[in-house]
Amino acid sequence: MASGTPSAAISAADGPLLVESEDEDAPRARQSRGADTRALTQVLFGELKCLQPGTADHSRVRGALIEANLPLVRYAAARFRSRNEPMEDVIQVGTIGLINAIDRFDPDRGVQFPTFAMPTVVGEIKRYFRDNVRTVHVPRRLHELWVQVNGATEDLTTLHGRIPTTAEIAERLKIGEDEVLACIEAGRSYHATSLEAAQEGDGLPGLLDRLGYEDPALAGVEHRDLVRHLLVQLPEREQRILMLRYYSNLTQSQISQELGVSQMHVSRLLARSFARLRSANRIEA
Structure with a gap:
């Protein structure tokens, strides 16, 4: 019976001896x-x-x-x-x-x-x-220094039983604390965070939803640039009339008084300016 089940014949006191024997044999086996x-x-x-x-x-x-x-x-x-x-x-x-x-x-x-x-x-x-x-390219020197910072962090964590401070890591490697901080920042390039992932712990929506908003005036940027390009093609007096009419919000009567010409002439100049702008506008053409 005992020979059939050798584990039953081993006393509790003999158990650790058996374990130690197996541990001692493992390195030799390797x-x-x-x-x-x-x-x-x-x-x-x-x-x-x-x-x-x-x-x-x-x-x-x-x-x-x-x-x-x-x-x-x-x-x-x-x-x-x-x-x-x-x-x-x-x-x-x-x-x-x-x-x-x-x-x-x-x-x-x-x-x-x-x-x-x-x-x-x-x-x-x-x-x-x-x-x-890495999601961000890190200079080779900074990458090599990061390897040293990572190793020093592990050694100091084992030594003190806690995460070391930046000053302790810098003292260990004989470098500045700013270099340690730069290496820690470089180490984050190994980890990418999804913009759509919800933020853990704070219950806030994903980063993508908090980055910004759509500017309603953005659509007018192209039109303003086009108008600026077309205006410089008009004579100086017609440019001034358009500025007074649509930027200063003056009426044709007020413009005629400002320039010392008749209101009818202002109307004709505006019509001529519009015709020139339309003919020069490639988008409408």
């Missing part, structure tokens, strides 16, 4: 798997070197190399979990870096493949975030 992967990788690269690119055998061995080293990509992608990007996409991008590393790797140089491939994988992932994920 190291063993890593050693097996490195050995397999070395053998596969030896085979790949003797095969002609483009052949079926070359593609098969190359695919086996990619499959064997995918844990390296997952390990590199785990460093970017805080970026709020789907991990499947990050792993896919990292796999592209892995493939590039496999195609460029020379086993005769005496360098372990993981050592050679990791910078390429991480670089491909960083390039993806830099070029495709």
Whole structure:
């Protein structure tokens, strides 16, 4: 009975010992798997070197190399979990870096493949975030400084058990507080907020509904610009008559007194001005 169910024969006091034994074996198991992967990788690269690119055998061995080293990509992608990007996409991008590393790797140089491939994988992932994920382009220097600020923030949070202040981060990195604030602002470019999304907590409508309103005078802008363009084509006296009539709101009688001409002449000049403006107006034509 006891041999059939070994867990029943373990006392409560022995339980922690069993757990500790399993925890101690886990790193050794991972190291063993890593050693097996490195050995397999070395053998596969030896085979790949003797095969002609483009052949079926070359593609098969190359695919086996990619499959064997995918844990390296997952390990590199785990460093970017805080970026709020789907991990499947990050792993896919990292796999592209892995493939590039496999195609460029020379086993005769005496360098372990993981050592050679990791910078390429991480670089491909960083390039993806830099070029495709951020909604606002951030200067490269500011992006590199943001990585340091982000790391210092995590270290200080672990050290103090709280979110560090801007001054603490600046002191840690020996930079100014304004640079820290600029980096924090740059970090927000990784996250886009929908204009139509409702604001959390305040119960207000979406940002799109609060950005502004439609100016009722906007439709008249084009017409005012057109009138200004047409007016300069009239003689100076006719321009003045139109300004007095429609901007100063004077009657034809008041305009005739202002200019010292008859009201009939003012009427004829207005009619002639309208005819010229209509003929010059391409929109009505």
